[in-house]
Amino acid sequence: MVNKIQVKSILNKHKKRDDWFLDDYSVNPYSGCFFNCIYCYTRGSKYGENMTKTLSVKVNAPELLEKQLSRGAKKGEYGIIALSSSTEPYMPIEKKLKLTRRLLEIILKYRFPVEVATKSRLVLRDLDILREIDKNAVLPADLREKLKHGAIISFSISTLDKKLAKILEPGAPEPMERLETMKKCKEEGFFTGLNFIPVLPFLSDSEEMLEKTIRTAKEYGADFIFVGGLTLFGKGTTDSKTLYYKFLERHYPELVPKYKSLYRIFWAPSKEYQKELEEKSKRLCEKYGIKSGIVL
Ligand code: SF4
Numbered sequence: 001m002v003n004k005i006q007v008k009s010i011l012n013k014h015k016k017r018d019d020w021f022l023d024d025y026s027v028n029p030y031s032g033c034f035f036n037c038i039y040c041y042t043r044g045s046k047y048g049e050n051m052t053k054t055l056s057v058k059v060n061a062p063e064l065l066e067k068q069l070s071r072g073a074k075k076g077e078y079g080i081i082a083l084s085s086s087t088e089p090y091m092p093i094e095k096k097l098k099l100t101r102r103l104l105e106i107i108l109k110y111r112f113p114v115e116v117a118t119k120s121r122l123v124l125r126d127l128d129i130l131r132e133i134d135k136n137a138v139l140p141a142d143l144r145e146k147l148k149h150g151a152i153i154s155f156s157i158s159t160l161d162k163k164l165a166k167i168l169e170p171g172a173p174e175p176m177e178r179l180e181t182m183k184k185c186k187e188e189g190f191f192t193g194l195n196f197i198p199v200l201p202f203l204s205d206s207e208e209m210l211e212k213t214i215r216t217a218k219e220y221g222a223d224f225i226f227v228g229g230l231t232l233f234g235k236g237t238t239d240s241k242t243l244y245y246k247f248l249e250r251h252y253p254e255l256v257p258k259y260k261s262l263y264r265i266f267w268a269p270s271k272e273y274q275k276e277l278e279e280k281s282k283r284l285c286e287k288y289g290i291k292s293g294i295v296l
Contacts, residue, residue: 024079034091090120186221198230227281
């Protein structure tokens, strides 16, 4: 039985547009996530160790979105909506509930552009609505010349290794299934990309693995690829940092000291590591003719 909750607001307006995904807004139809990734930044005391147990459906999301977008459209406050930023919009329960689909219908009605970020092939069900959004959305004035699409569909992976992905993202579809789905979206004419986030230090960040992932992304139709490091938050028993270290101790104990020296007391790897990752991935993106950003 999934929890049902009423929320006060469903459309979150950001103080500043996201530098990478270019979204000005985000909409999260669910709270918690069935895919239950160990590294998920939304973890912590709010959702608990098993996010499938605390998964909630925001039952009044459609009526709130209708109100909020109708107001935004009247004022001409168009901006890209990220669907979603802190949950998966296409987890298995969506098949039955069709909540994300209803929200997309409202987004289409008010002509807002959308950036769907998913790990699931269920997104294919909604390509009919996404196609209409792609054609009819009103982009913010400063993006109109640079971005010709009202719908962007991106797929997230942390590794191409099926076994490792099963441990880290226990409820999510296999990485190759996500790539196959991206290919299908590309064949259907969508602007698509791969979010290679988080890249896992010492597990999916070698030159060879970066190259393999970027090359594969290109082969499977990605127009762009984001490459981003792993963040590890919190000290509580259900925080991502605690769970990730548990995973390392169990499966890769030899990597624990390496991670400790890379992260020290911080939530992100060292600046040098991040710079090197960025440089390496930009070079590989150029080599394979794939953009390292949506409008670059
Ligand atoms: S799919 Fe996304 S939102 Fe869901 S647990 Fe994984 S990282 Fe978090």
